[in-house]
Amino acid sequence: MAGLTAPLLGLERKSLREQALSALRTAITSGELEPGRHLVETELSEMLQISRGTLREALRQLEQEGLLSAGPRGRLSVRHLDEKEIRDIYAVRAALESLAARTLCELPDRQQVTESLHKAVDAMDAAANGTLEERIESDLEFHRTLCRLTGNETLLHSWESLEGSIRMSIMFAGLEKGVSNMSVDRHKDIVAAIDTGDATLARKTILEHMDTAAANLVA
């Protein structure tokens, strides 16, 4: 955990709080802060080189994202996911993304959508031989794009609130398991289904994708 990098190095435009937020998110979803780990404010603030006040704002946000769980007396620790919780998270994720797929099919101007999705899949292709982290990243970026393209800000926001939990699920399940459902082909199927404009088909394809993904994680 000594490697929690100073937040100062990034772009100067982000507030310290946001920098701390990403640093902590990364630390947690990368396993640097292992599940169940107890977090001490003074320790973290010193480690991140920010004041306790600023840190606490970031912690509140992480708590609401489901990356931290609160114990008695405000004690925070890194959330630990069991298999049921992973299934639950993926059920919600499936509900959100199937809404996204359906919405995309019903959009008037689908040219832009098709184009962006193909670009996202291409990015996955490019990352296919990269590190595991790169593949996870491009995978999540694809699904985030799916939500963003709907133009439904609330949908995107809800998905992003879940993103941390999704990352933890993948991490918790052990990286080996998580790989199989990140195949580029399955995502091409999704894009193809959306391209047809058949909302029912698109929805079904996404749901199946989520099902196998969740099944792989808890297998």
Next chain:
Amino acid sequence: MAGLTAPLLGLERKSLREQALSALRTAITSGELEPGRHLVETELSEMLQISRGTLREALRQLEQEGLLSAGPRGRLSVRHLDEKEIRDIYAVRAALESLAARTLCELPDRQQVTESLHKAVDAMDAAANGTLEERIESDLEFHRTLCRLTGNETLLHSWESLEGSIRMSIMFAGLEKGVSNMSVDRHKDIVAAIDTGDATLARKTILEHMDTAAANLVA
């Protein structure tokens, strides 16, 4: 807005931050702080009788709940919803609650579920002649119960993250419009559908309910 009550009056076990949180949530969803209103930290902290630091933690949380929107340089203001956003919110809400309905149908022990839902509907019946606020409250409580009974904490959490936006939608649309879709009968239909155990029917009933609710709000 002078009526923002001191947060000290509630139960003593809640932290000041939580008290401020509910006070602000209430103030916003009740319209005491009107949409678009610019929030000044020092003003609010003085009004709520809490320090800026504590207040800021609460503001972060409200921001993530979608009740506040951030302008340039961290400027916060009460979020303003247009009709598209209300439709978007209800689309996400429908996705979540239809998942809830489906999940409830597939639950092994449905005795408890049926019982709790009937109690929630009874509460709506009891509130039917009460104030508009009481009716909204019992309505939301019904839908929250729907999500809670699934046992899917993530689903409940996602729904609760949306609750503030839902309240704003109802408020923004003008209370008159919002009343029609709060009829107890429609909710009895939902319970009945879930009682049959037919997931498809339950899902369809919820989706229709959400559709008409959203249509009423933006009509």
Next chain:
DNA sequence: CATAAGTCGACTGTTTACAGTCGGTAGTGG
């Protein structure tokens, strides 16, 4: 030896005061 009481330390909750920054606004002089 077991237990009850007292003490200490670690944390969190919260407040206060202060430094720095940025943008808008009011004067002020040309």
Next chain:
DNA sequence: CCACTACCGACTGTAAACAGTCGACTTATG
């Protein structure tokens, strides 16, 4: 009228402090 300056309001971030609480440890006592 325009440009420059000075100032003010508001936000971000920081540092230092104090209270309350709870667990662990110690100690006295029967």
